[in-house]
Amino acid sequence: MSNQVGKQPKGEREVETDVLVIGGGPSGTWAAINAASKGARVILVDKGYCGTSGATAPSGTGVWYVNPTPEEQEKAMKSREALGGYLQDRKWMKNVLNRTYSNVNQLDTWGYPFPLDEDGHKHLKSLQGPDYMRLMRKQVKKAGVKIWDHSPALELLADEHGVGGAAGVFSETGERWKVKAGAVVIASGGCAFLSRALGTNVLTGDGYLLAAEAGANLSGMEFSNAYAIAPAFSSVTKTAFYTWATFYYQDGSIIEGAGSQRGRSVIAKTLQTQPVYARLDKADEQMQKWMRKAQPNFFVPFDRLTINPFTDRFPVTLRLEGTVRGTGGIHLINENCETKVPGLYAAGDAATREFICGGFTGGGSHNAAWAMSSGSWAGEAAGEYALNLGSNASKRNVAGISTTPISANWSKSNKKGFVLSEITESVRAEVTPTEINLFRNEKTLQSSLQRLDLIWEEIRLGILANNPNVVRVREATAMTATARWMYSSAIERRETRGMHKRLDYKEQDPRFHYRILTGGLDHVWVKPDQPLHQEEGVRR
Amino acid sequence: MIEIISKSKCISCGLCVSVCPTGVFDQEKGKVPVIARKDDCQTCFMCEVYCPVDAMYVSPNVEEVAVNEEELVVSGILGSYRRELGWGKGQSSSAASDASYKMFQMMSKLPGH
Secondary structure, three states, X not given: OOHHHOEOOOOEEEEEEEEEEEOOOHHHXXXXXXXXXXXXXXXXXXXXXXXXXXXXXXXXXXXXXXXOOHHHHHHHHHHHHOOXXXXXXXXXXXXXXXXXXXXXXXXXXXXXXXXEOOOOOEOOOEEEHHHHHHXXXXXXXXXXXXXXXXXXXXXXXXXXXXXXXXXXXXXXXXXXXXXXXXXXXXXXXXXXXXXXXXXXXXXXXXXXXXXXXXXXXXXXXXXXXXXXXXXXXXXXXXXHHHHHOEEEOOOOOEOOOOOOOXXXXXXXXXXXXXXXXXXXOOOOHHHHHHHHHHOHHHHHHHHHOOOOOOOOOEEEEEEEEEOOOOOOEEOOOOOOOEOOOOOXXXXXXXXXXXXXXXXXXXXXXXXXXXXXXXXXXXXXXXXHHHHHHOOHHHHOOOEEOOOOOOOOOEOOOOOOOHHHHHHHHHHHHHHOOHHHHOOEOHHHHHHHHHHHHHHHHHHHOOOOOOOOOHHHHHHHHHHHHHHHHHHHHHHHOOOOEOOEOEOOOOOOOHHHOEEEEEEOOOOOEEEEEEEOOOOOOOOO | OEEEEOOOOOOOOOHHHHHOOOOOEEOOOOOOOEEOOHHXXXXXXXXXXXXOOOOEEXXXXXXXXXXXXXXXXXXXXXXXXXXXXXXXXXXOOHHHHOOHHHHHHHHHHOOOO
């Protein structure tokens, strides 16, 4: 915690570019490639490594890839509307379907090895994370984009005209960097609050904080309580596979009503008091073979512990995926993926996915489609915006806009300091329990929010100001802010819709048929977006 | 959680240091990398997948456990995930035999999907 822990910084590198992309997962890589395609100079910074960072790379994902016929698109759009609580937008959905179709075909052209069936027909509805992201890195480089790995952004730079770059640190050396850019794309993913759900520990809501500090709005932050099923000892979250599972109490009796989809609440409820076991005993031999070829990562933990998940019962847990598989995020004002702040764009899980998912995702395929589509649009628009600024861009006098002090000292020690660990754990203690975050009611949300507000106040008063572990400090700050937007929005939505379940308002209420915007830092505000005019679902 | 960088197998290429998304490893020039920030390991297995000489072992447990390197070598576990993905020497990616589409076809026939 003291100044002596950290080394003095080793100077600063300052460069200019047209577009800065923050985050090197699916949406960031598509953004970078598409910004470069407009002729813009592009730098992509990643907190970790572009190619392995984030939720997609270590996993596999379905993709919302649909033949572009009116009938098939109509069916695809309709199939999700009720689940998402009718908060989607048909125009966005159609655009995402079309863009995803062409982007996935582009991946095919780039040489991604899509499987062929017995009739030689190619199947393009899923991607293996390691292969997909390795290919994306290669294409980003080919597009002439400069990739800076292990280079977390700590704050945005802005002037009276809007956002004009970002400043950060090279994690390996502690050297600071400053990139002045005509436009910035935030593609840093969602927030899973360090739950160790597969690949998500780099996803700490950093981009939300950056955007809010610049004055951008967020939307749908109440849709932030996704939990995934994983073996209790493991990081490998793969809820879809548990479609073929039966769930058991410790004594081997079946937990009635437990399931991977609608029965997840039963699992959550049971886990509050006792362990839950699963066995994938509904998968026949053929399905078992397909599963192994569909998601090799799923079997790694079992193989290593010599558990046969099809015949052995194993303990399971629910890992919080927060907004990574929730649908809330930075609010976009148009289909260029612009935020309300000039020069600032958002894409992928960092942005709200309500336009195509409403209040529920239920699977990675929509998120994958959203990432590649929104990333492409944000990149193209940011590229054009920056090029239009022309020589004016370099004359701007932009400065850092972090709300909290960022220590000039530096340490990447994992001795994070007692206070920092305590703050991180205090925030996790508010968002992780299903008692608060999954089964929501006014009273518990209010008292949790009060505690979170106190944590925020402490951070603002400078409790972490001298901590040289600046990256972890920003993560803790971002998680605190994210949790406050989540619960403020969750309190405001006095109904049950999408993944947002209120014990005190159990029905979907047509009077809440709108998206909820939030934002602000010291003072968190919440307000309804415009009412939606598309047909509200029949109340169930 | 990352448990082993095999000193006998490691060629000190530094790839694991680069690809680890959470910056778990440190490396002195030319030396075998060390697990410097184990707590930050998120058990994503990416270092194993990228390691060209199968020198890494990520335990499937998210918490620290004791492991025995010799036993792991004998069991053939080192490098097994990389081979599963078809990323090993002389292999081609197993993405080409991804059977997700068959699962999706079955799932769409289940009630409620």
